[in-house]
Amino acid sequence: MQASERPTIKDVAKAAGVSPTTVSHALNGKGVVRQETADRIALVAGKIGYRPSPIARGLQNSRLGLLALVIRPLRSLDTFLPEGVDYFLRMAGAASLAAMERGYSMMLVDDPTRPGAPLSATAADAYIVSEPFANDPVLTMLSERHIPFVSVGSDPARRGQFIELATRDWEETELALDHLAEAGAERVALLTGTDQNAWNRESEEAYLAWCERRGQTPDIAAFPEAEGERIGEAAIERFFGAATGTRPDGLFCLTGRHAAGLNAAAHRHGIRVPEDLLLAAGSGALQNRISQPSVTTLDLHPEGIAARAVEVAVHLAEGTPLTVPLEVPRATLDVRESTMRG
């Protein structure tokens, strides 16, 4: 008994005095095997520590039991944190766990279309692409190679063209805006990002429609997500600077870090939150929970999104019909100090 080499199905077969076929059948409950024989094989397999090789098994149907999560803004991690940091960690962690629940492992992939990308980056059974860009090359490649995938949020340039988990950007935006209005805001502005994704676009559309309904003049500013909290000063200047006409008394800030930066900058400029400005953020629970004042924030429940995305991905990988609703779970609004007057 040499411990160095991993035991194969042949070793089990030899030890149990049967053929590899029978071992395979017994362990997978596939063919017709006498109960007695099956038990003996299971026993022997356990004793010599046999584990079927997922690679060899995968060669049959080209399925490895592997899913991949492509978080598009991941690359930015080199130099700075992506927007909504905790959103993506919660998502990645939950996706990994949800995958395991269903018998899959989860790869975290940056960009499988990169020239030097390893083969393994395209070896997953199905892909989850979070917040694809417009005309995202990752979606194009997956589609061309007939690799199943689901995107969380649609490719803004190709809506409905692929299988996607619809986000509720529209209704989430309304939830936040309505809350600001109820809290007493009369002129609500929108602070959005510059990335070309569905979240930014649809939130803006929803905001415009909301203004239309309320008869309010829209007031929108866009800052790069990558700037994070650093936009504080610039944003204050933009909304409250000398050149500004009517100043907002309510602000919906799509990304959490923008909200955090603005929150801090407002304090420095003597703009009181919530007295002078009601502030709500669209994502990024963590940094807004502990600031002073804490900031009212949409909780998108990335765990729920991940779980559902994994569910869809598993169906795609296994070729079973999709019975899952293709929507993310509903977001909730965590009301905090920044929108509580009095």
Added chain:
Amino acid sequence: MQASERPTIKDVAKAAGVSPTTVSHALNGKGVVRQETADRIALVAGKIGYRPSPIARGLQNSRLGLLALVIRPLRSLDTFLPEGVDYFLRMAGAASLAAMERGYSMMLVDDPTRPGAPLSATAADAYIVSEPFANDPVLTMLSERHIPFVSVGSDPARRGQFIELATRDWEETELALDHLAEAGAERVALLTGTDQNAWNRESEEAYLAWCERRGQTPDIAAFPEAEGERIGEAAIERFFGAATGTRPDGLFCLTGRHAAGLNAAAHRHGIRVPEDLLLAAGSGALQNRISQPSVTTLDLHPEGIAARAVEVAVHLAEGTPLTVPLEVPRATLDVRESTMRG
């Protein structure tokens, strides 16, 4: 030409009028193939969109081009965020990128020893286990199955028994403590976690030694990492409550979220930071950067740690000798308002 089926090496061989062997040799530069033939094969392969199957290739040398990152506290994501949230996201993201640079993909795995764990969870070529527990079963399993792995921080119960990336807990603790002393603290306390990992243990040892050298009485409290910011009140009671003897005027808080909670609670109790209490945190840059006051924090540079861990893992996977220093890069101290008096 049927577009539905993925082209195999045989299709290329047929199209180029050669044998599969020659195709393999030509594309991998292995055997002796006439330049002309190799060019033609490459051309044909490109034309029909041939991509070698990583699974079939993996079957040869039982290597898939896959690494796995095991983040032990990942499971906690279901209900709450793990300590040092951004630490682990930065680590996971950077690890994924570093792996890709070297031709590998990165799996994110919770616990491959779980009974129902998918086979694929143990299919990686090498593992990185971040902050293993004492007698961590994951390390035990990997070791038993002769799967190469490197741990970031040692298993506290089995130090030096496996290949590990030494953390600099000791010198990092001294860095923070010295800074607190220089900033004016005379009685420095330590707030640690309850997890049985190297980080907690070694920091405590370093703190005790430091106190010994300075002739100061040690003052240590431990709270569960899982409690996060919620420990604020309890920690204040512990250090500044009525029953307390000498109160600390400096505090080194190992986890960032503990520091954040304590920072907020101190404010509520009229304990001024930094005037009454100099506060430093050992991890968790994000939440401490934007609080008021902002908190001086060790930046452990998870990207650097991940990059080095990946480097080691790749060496292990490929069986090449380890030339890399088995140490994490040096941490830096981001000095912020919580330790700046005047």
Added chain:
DNA sequence: GCTAGCACCCAAAACGGTTTGTGAAAAACG
């Protein structure tokens, strides 16, 4: 002219499983 050496290519085996088709023995049937 015969053998060596070389350049180039290929057939077959191997990797570790699953799937398909077949055969032998035991059981059921007339």
Added chain:
DNA sequence: CGTTTTTCACAAACCGTTTTGGGTGCTAGC
């Protein structure tokens, strides 16, 4: 008792690559 069916196990083919070990035809050496 002969025939059909059922039960159980196995041999062989297969998945898509890489690797091993030839084999062919040409050139060079004697």
